Amino acid sequence: MATDFGRAHMVSFLDKGMPASLQPIPIEQLGAQGWNLLRGDLPLPAAILKQSALAHNSDWMRRFLDATGTHIAPHGKTTMSPELFDLQLRDGAWAITVATSHQLQVVQKLGYKRIVMANQLVGAQSVQFILEALQQDPELDFYSLVDSIEVVAGLADVARRMCIGRPLKVLLEGGYLGGRTGCRNLAEALQVARAVKANSPFLALAGVEGFEGLIKSPTAASTEQKVRCFLAYLVDIARNCAHEELFEADPVILSAGGSHYYDLACQAFADLDIGMPLLKLVRSGCYLTHDSSLYTASHELFRKRNPDTEKLGPGLQPAIEVWAYVQSKPEAGVLFATMGKRDVTASPLPTPLYWFRPDGRSTKPNVMPGAHAVTELNDQHAKLTVPADTPLAIGDMVGFGIGHPCLTFDKWRVIPVVNDDYDVISAIHTYF
Structure with missing residues (x-):
């Protein structure tokens, strides 16, 4: 809080x-x-x-996640509001997600203890800020993304120089051709994961992450299929990293699921067994306030994909x-x-x-x-x-x-x- x-x-x-x-x-x-x-x-x-809609949405998401065995780290960039972060944490949010170095420093300075930066942490000053915070606060739990050996080298250089006594935890980001950031294929992803392992104990690979929200196709059905394929790719990365013993986390984090397709992420991760404890994490930020157009339409598709959620009451x-x-x-x-x-x-x-x-x-x-x-x-x-x-x-x-x-x-x-x-x-x- x-x-x-x-x-x-x-x-x-x-x-x-x-x-x-x-x-x-x-x-x-x-x-x-x-x-x-x-x-x-x-x-x-x-x-x-x-207020009534905020309370309803927060409770609805808690019950949906409980039913699927999934956790949430809501994206803080949606609201950047401590009052709303506190509401989400009271309803069981595992962490708060941020996207930029400024959002990171705000959320950390406001006193939140578990933060996921769903982006690459680049720049010596930003890396130094979070390493100093980790050194000063043993309760602070932080994760950022890596998708290249260059980003890994930049993090490791500052971490090695500061030597804070514990590793900087990172998630390996999977991406897709024509998308945003993230490794485009398994070979590239494993190369980055091995680079993280080579920089132990200064860095630690804590899991695998991806963002599917920008995937688009001419029809809803074909978009859904592409999203499922991408999520399967993240699962493949996780399995191979576990096989090579590249993870240094308990549990290992597997994260995807923005505000459009978090249900598909829950389904893709539901029965996964990589031989290690696994924490399945979605990151929807817009569920709390919802909206009257974009996410309303998206939620109607969600309800069609998940008719059993009708038992949760109004969406x-x-x-x-x-x-x-x-x-x-x-x-x-x-x-x-x-x-x-x-x-x-x-x-x-x-x-x-x-x-x-x-x-x-x-x-x-x-x-x-x-x-x-x-x-x-x-x-x-x-x-x-x-x-x-x-x-x-x-x-x-x-x-x-x-x-x-x-x-x-x-x-x-x-x-x-x-x-x-x-x-x-x-x-x-x-x-x-």
Whole structure:
């Protein structure tokens, strides 16, 4: 869990989405201000998180992983929020995953004790930072990736020079032709694994990792087949490394499974026996907040692949919304809202979900009728095409669902958490 330092965050009118009257207060006090989004207590645009959906998603994922015998190290780059990290850890997350040296230093300084860097750790300064942290904190458990003998040599050079008394643990990354990082074939992967072994006791091979989320094919079925083939390749790497006794870990980690295909990773790793204890690890970061487009579609495919998960109850629910005012109706069939690329993910475009007229006559938002769509985002404007009979008027509030949560979170330092009546009950802050 985050240290007191990680939670010691002051919020004021300087933070986007906060009222002009707000003088600096601890973030823990925001839930006691009596604010309600629909009453107009927050300036718009405003990003909010629904507490009920957060709790549901966290519990749903815990139960799914329990059923499959898999662990999760959620990707912290999605939210970079200690409050949400703590929620995930309370529901059993094995570690927090990061992608960059800056994210690593933030998560480590906030007090988290097990960190997976799902990327290559490159640069003497970054390597030295984590080695010093490992030397100073015996409880810190850290892993990064290697996919070349050059990366191995760079890590080993700094580790040998500093000689901290324990090895830097690494995961061998498997990749695929045309993909991102990672060894493209088994021979290359084993060459890198042997290089790690040759640099013992300064480095230790702790497992095998890969990322399948960017694999694409013309159809969902062919994409799924390619993902399964890639996961089988990771299994093959793990078996061969075990056969050559290249691993120096107990248990050995086998990790894949972003937010699209974590179920396929669970299936591919389910019955694997490499003759050594094995920890099967997925790394979805977006499950907690989900979204209203990209991952909603992905989750529907998940449910079709896994009909038995219906017993877990309703699937993942969108927890994040961005609200804005209708500010202009300059021509027929077009209106503009006070929200843009500075506030919300631009691809995929946001989806209008709700509308609300703040005239005191209602306390509940209305479901947005069909044929309302965002067709363009500028820096601070959202263009909507609307039907001739749209109920929307200038001054109305519109709640938008978003896609790809990562690219909305990084635009907000403070995000209120609301109940189902849109009362602000708490808040989270981010470190991007």
